[in-house]
Amino acid sequence: MSRDVPDTPAGLILELGLTVALGLAAWSGSRALGSNWQSVTRRHDQQVAADSYLPSTMPAIASLGGVSPEGQAVLLEPSPNLVGSVIFVLHGAALQHDLEYWEVVHRRLASRNGVQLVGYCDGRACIAGLRAMHPSPPFTIVGYTEYHTAKMLLQADADHLAVVLDGELRSLGGLRWSASNPPDLIAAEISRML
Amino acid sequence: MVRAALAGAAMIEIAVLAGGALNNWRARRYGLEAGAELPGLTGYGLDIAAGPRQLRAACTALRLVSRRCGFCGQEEPDWRRLAPMMNAKHCELVLLLPGLNAAPYYPRASRIPEIVWVPLDWARTVNLLVSPTTILTYKGRIRWVRQGGLGPVPFSILTSEIETLPNDYR
Numbered sequence: 001m002s003r004d005v006p007d008t009p010a011g012l013i014l015e016l017g018l019t020v021a022l023g024l025a026a027w028s029g030s031r032a033l034g035s036n037w038q039s040v041t042r043r044h045d046q047q048v049a050a051d052s053y054l055p056s057t058m059p060a061i062a063s064l065g066g067v068s069p070e071g072q073a074v075l076l077e078p079s080p081n082l083v084g085s086v087i088f089v090l091h092g093a094a095l096q097h098d099l100e101y102w103e104v105v106h107r108r109l110a111s112r113n114g115v116q117l118v119g120y121c122d123g124r125a126c127i128a129g130l131r132a133m134h135p136s137p138p139f140t141i142v143g144y145t146e147y148h149t150a151k152m153l154l155q156a157d158a159d160h161l162a163v164v165l166d167g168e169l170r171s172l173g174g175l176r177w178s179a180s181n182p183p184d185l186i187a188a189e190i191s192r193m194l
Numbered sequence: 195m196v197r198a199a200l201a202g203a204a205m206i207e208i209a210v211l212a213g214g215a216l217n218n219w220r221a222r223r224y225g226l227e228a229g230a231e232l233p234g235l236t237g238y239g240l241d242i243a244a245g246p247r248q249l250r251a252a253c254t255a256l257r258l259v260s261r262r263c264g265f266c267g268q269e270e271p272d273w274r275r276l277a278p279m280m281n282a283k284h285c286e287l288v289l290l291l292p293g294l295n296a297a298p299y300y301p302r303a304s305r306i307p308e309i310v311w312v313p314l315d316w317a318r319t320v321n322l323l324v325s326p327t328t329i330l331t332y333k334g335r336i337r338w339v340r341q342g343g344l345g346p347v348p349f350s351i352l353t354s355e356i357e358t359l360p361n362d363y364r
Contacts, residue, residue, distance in 0.1 A: 022200055029206040032345070033213060062293045067238045067311045071245065089314065123315025124236070144238050144246075146293040146310065147258075150317035 053156040059169040061149045064118050069130040069143035076118065076140065078167060083114035084194040085169075088162035088177065089153055090141065092125030099137055101183050106138045108187030114167075115194055120145055120153050162186070164193050226321070226339045232256075232331045233319045237290075237309040240297055247307050249331070253285035253359055256329045260296040263325040265343035272349045276356070283359045285330075292325065330355055 053060060064076040064085060076085075086105075090098045102117055109115050117139035121127050127143045145153070156163050161174030172193050177186050235256075236248045249256070257273075259266040273287070280287060289308040291297045297310050323341070330338040330352060338355045340348045 018200075022202075026202055026206050029210045032210045033206060037213065062295050065294075067242055071238075071242065073242045120314060123313050123318070125315075127313065144311035144313055147290065147312055147317055147322070148292045150312060150314045151321075154314060154318050 053152055053161065053163040053171050053174050055173045056171050060163065060165060060171040061152060061169055062146060063149070064142075064165075064169070066120075066142040066145035066149075069121060069127040069141060071143075074140060074142050076116070078169070081114045082116065082167045083112070084167055084172070085116045085118055085165045086162050086175070086190055087118045087120065087153065087165065089122050089157040090119040090126055091122050092127075092129050095126055095129045095133070099135055101177065102139060103137055104183035105187045105190070108184055109190060112191055112194070115190065116140070118142060120150075122157070164190060166194070226327075226329065226336065226341070228336055228338055230336050231334055232329060232336050233316055234334070235288075235290075235309065235312065235316050235320075237312040237316070239308050239310055240302075242311075247288075247309055249286070249288060251284060251286035252333050253280075253283055253356075254331045255280065255285060255287045255356075256290060256331065257287065258290045258292065258322045258325050258327040259299050260292055260325045261299060262296065266299075266326045269326060269344040269349075272344050276353065279353070279356055283356055283361065285356060285359065290322070292322075328352065332359060 064087065065074045068074050088102065090102075098119070102119060106117055109117075119137070119139060119141045121130065121141065121143045130141060130143070153163070156174055159174065160176050160178055162177050163174055164172040166172055175181075175186055175189055175193075177183075234249060236246045238246055257266075277287075279285075287306055289299050289306060290312070291299060291308055291310050294310055297308060298304075299308055300306055326343060328338075328340045328344065329336055338352060340352070342348075344352065
């Protein structure tokens, strides 16, 4: 007789009970495993999405708008005339510098129709600074944005990049903006990309 | 047969434990673990004219949800069951929506706050990568966090966490 075969009815019942219990545990475990696996893959997908300032055929963000530092709705609907947008982060710690930098970029792009610049405050210090300064920059400033847009912008900003989007919000790539890359160069690069 | 079932079940359980450990590791990596401070959130809902919304209550259950998220809908009955206890504990439920296309989550008449627009510095410090995510905070600190849907076990843990909160605060 095989050692796997129980010798008595009691043994058979015990083995059957054990098998059923293990089967239930496996069923429950497999469901939990499926849930865990979905969770991990979705996190991966969303992490990839957070890096979506990289050139892509899909829209990098759902919308450009949000709420201004003063608490007003910022509606930036795509228009037929829109060639593209450049989005970047304004830093509360260097607000004046950042505003002046992008004002120069805007001036250099004045001859280009359909290109809009949108700056996003990097947080509450920037928002408070703008409320105190009352600047009137020639481009739109957003104080509060969608969570996913914020994550993408932060990812790009960590690499010191502004993101160039086409008219349908697809990323055309990032532009490094810093003291070593003067606004003239950035403006020329934007003109080349759009 | 028993040995095969035992081996199969053991392998599945090991995989489940590994998956759970991976989830916990990622939660720790992103700073979403019990005891950590959750930065104060001031953001705007769909009704921008109503002004910014802040997490004011000592106890807050912050849920990242989306209309397109199947797991979010599945846990709605759990949240309805939790509502009386949360009210009794003065615990506020607040929704965070990942984007405008996920809003509104509940019908507009609902009194549950839904935040759509957030400041970047808050988004920098709080990494929420999965819908749904539930963060239970007490006095600004994370008491319990679940990245993923509420199953029976997480729901019972969340329930007991809320039950253990004191009654006499606001």
